[in-house]
Each structure stands twice: as structure tokens, then as C-alpha cells.
Amino acid sequence: MSSTTKASRIGEELWKTRVDKVNAELVTLTYGTIVAQLCQDYDGNYPEVNKQLEKMGYNIGMRLIEDFLAKSNVGRCANFRETADMIAKVGFRIFLNIAPTVTNWTSDNNQFSLVFDENPLADFVELPDDGRAQDELWFSNILCGVLRGALEMVQMQVEAHFVSDVLRGDDTTEMRVSLIRYIEDEMPPEEE
Amino acid sequence: MVVYSFYIFDRHAECIYKRRWLPRPASITGGKSSRPTSEASAPATSTPALLGQSARTTDDDAKLIFGTVFSLRNMVRKLGGEDDNFVTYKTSQYKLHYYETPTNIKFVMLTDIKSPSMRIALQQIYINLYVEYVVKNPLSPVEHPGGVGVNNELFEESLEQFVTRVLS
């Protein structure tokens, strides 16, 4: 547990001192507009919208991790459990001011769940009542991409997806994150 | 203190930025002359092991430097554990400073041998210049094959200022 409390403290400290704040409604409305526009552009093809959101998140994550490291100045995590705490208590804290709960570890310590008590991206949101969005759209899917992009940059290939969302009427909002492998250093191409 | 050159390597082992502050000598065969601390003399090139060979391009320099720091870093990790990292090494001609981010971006700076540790300076370059002007520039690509996106005006100018004003 000590790594969790340590991470919480780091997150708290950074949030207070290093983070520029921005109006929450601005973020919510901006993100909501993006999702709604995607739904319109893809003509209600929600699996495709999920995919696009994930892709956008991936590109964000690859950049965001640099900002995260520059701000937090933390080193490499010793194991995946520590990584999970870093994500939940520092990463989410400084970028969204939330701290999802890390839970449901598998015994090999390669899979965990993030349970979101609050989700600033989804404030005010009500999914379209076309009978499909409730079953097919993962509104906050961008977050999965952000994690995948960010962790890839620190040599972890992960897979992340939502398993439940309060917007769909579920009791919780839960994301499942699985470590696939650690990425080896790349070697320069051979000289001819 | 004199800064000779500066390199950034990305996680794909590619040199995405290089910069020299002193003109590269046309030939380095006679490079053993005097200490490179005086402005007049030609600065030593990066890898003394290859002294005596015919002129190399700056691309070759970058590759050699990458090979050097990559091997050194791996060696250091084998000896000192995964979290260990080497900081600097010194030859009779120059001093090489090294900083690597957790995202495997490597910052390398070559200075004269009397310079103090540049680790903090390299970290500053990463945090205040690279992240601010390269990573956060929405128009620059996420990856920088061939240095695309790194060689933007803001970054280059700030780097220039940082090296000339702060470091000397």
C-alpha cells in the first residue's frame, strides 16, 4: 500500500504546484463535441467511433507522457503494480483531477481495473437514445488510447478497454488494463 | 566552458536533432594538436578511437555517438542494476554528458573537459525546451523521423540562448 500512498502524495503535490488549471466545462464540452461530431461523421457507426477515439487518445498519450515525466520527474516504475498506482494517483490526478481506484488484479499482476467514481469527460452527457449507443458506444474511449500511447513510450505494450460505463446505465465505470509485454530497446538499423 | 555539440536520439535509435557550435574541421587527421579549449584550435571530434581516419560526415558522428552511449548504458545497467545510468565520461579531448528520459529519448552534449556536470542542464533542455516546444507543438508529428518537427524555430532559438547565455 505504501506505493499507493506515495503516489497519491506525489499527485497531490503536482496538482497543487505544477499544473495549469482550466475550466472543467470547457474540457467537458470540447470532448463531448468531438464525440458527437464523430458519431455524426461516421453516421452512427459506434464501433468505428470507439476506434477513432482510441486512436486520438493514442496520439495524445504519446505526447502526454513526456509532459507527465517533465512535470513529475519520477523515474521508472519497478513493476506493473507501481505503474498502475502512478497512472491512477498521479497521471489521472494531474490531467483530470480524479483518482480512479486500482482493483481486480489478476494473480500474475499483469491485469488490473481502474474504477472511476467520477469522470469529468462525461458530465452532462446522455447517450443518444437510438437503441444502439447504449450498447455500442464507449463515450470515454479516448482514455484507453491515452494509456496505450503513454505506456508504449515507457516500453510497455498494453491493451485497455472499458468494461462498463455509468452512461450506459451500469453501476460503475470500469476500464480493464492488461500488460502484453515489455518492449525491448530498439537497435539502430544495420549499416550496409 | 565551451559546448561543442549536442544530439538528441529518439526511441528508435534515430538521431532526431544535432547541433554543432564550432565548425567541424575539414580533416581530423591532425586533430592531436592542442587542447581544444581555445577558440582558435579545432575542437576534437567525438570519438578518438577513430582519429586518423579520413573525414566523416556529421551523420557518421551521430551514429558513433549513439553506439557509444548505447553500449555504455547497457554495460552500466548490467553492472549496476536496471536503474543505474551513466552520466558522463571524459577523454583527454572532450567530455560527453548523457541524459536519458524514461521514454528512451537520449540527450547527449559534448563539452570541453573542464566543464562541470551537465546532467541538470540536459534535463532542463528536456523539460523546458524539448517538451515545451517540440512535444507540445500540435503541428509537429509525434515521432520525428529524420528530425521532422524538432528543428522548429522556437526550439532551436531557445536552445541557442540556453547554451550561449546560461551555460557560458
Added chain:
Amino acid sequence: MSYYFTILSPTDVPLFNIAFGTSKSGGDGIARFRFPDTAQYMNQFIIHSSLDIVEEAQWMNGNMYLKHIDTYPPASAYISAFLTPSGARFLLLHQPPQLPNTGSATGAGGGGGSSGSILGGSFSASALGSSRASASSIAANPTSPQTEEAVRQFMTEVYENYVKTVMSPFYRQGMEIRSAVFRSRVTAAGRKWL
């Protein structure tokens, strides 16, 4: 007391309708209008006919809540209005229960709630219980200060929920409000204040 609440867009398109009865003084929250079931459109006629007065009254002062602005004596229907800064109009028609001695209201309670339809929520039959409200309750005095205050509280609460609803990224300006959440919140506000 029976209520008919409607939201009109700035271009007079109905965005939302709901009918409900009082929950105060032992009311059961079911609307019992004086019109027969077949003439519920009268509510809409009366409400829309008050728009001229709303448009006059809205320039009189800077208030969003315009209080009681219009009365339609034949049906003893009272209209209160609330304006949002964006020009949407919230209109509430309230109709005190028919006095027992004139009570000719009959008709069984068929045709229950057609919620979700633009014509509004639950039109339940007029019947019984019309004499339930006592003379001192807000229900019986549509123009008393207490009623004005209760309606103001109701309007304000609906306004808050309206803002949240139109902030949903999937809501487009001028679109009919179909959100079940909003409907339930309006119902709750009605139960709480009226």
C-alpha cells in the same frame, strides 16, 4: 391543482411538455384538468395564446421569472412564465380544481400517460378528488405570493436541469428534449414545489 408545463424554443417550437397534478395537501400528483380527455389540446391553446403577453412582459424588467402573466377565466387557467437568457420560454399553466358544487367532471380514467410524445406526459382522467385541496394551500390560490414563490422555485430548479440537459453533447439546439432523465427531474421538481 393541475399543471401543464411546456418549454418553447426562441422560435416558438415546443421542446418539452408535461402534465402533472399537485402533490401538496395530499395530492396524488395526477393531473385532472377541466377539459374532457378529448380536449387536452386546450392546454396548449391557452399556453400558446399567452405568448403575446410574454413577449410584452419580457421587456418590462430584467427578471427571468415573469410571475403570473395571463389568465384564461373560462377555464380558470393561470399562466406563469420564465425566460432563459437564450430566449427559451418556460410556461406553466395551473388550474385549480373545480369546486365541488359545480363539479360535473366525470369520465373514467383511461388513456394514461403517453410520456415521450410531444403532446406531453400523463393525461390522466379528470375525476374524483377535486375537492381535496384546502383553500389555504398554494393549490387553491394561483395568484397568492406563496404560489408565486413556489412556482419560482420550481422554474429555477427546472432551469438548472434544463441547462445540464442542453449541455449534453448529443443535444442539438432547437431539438425536442426527449431525455428521460430530464423528464423525471421535472416531475421531481413538480412534486417538491408544487
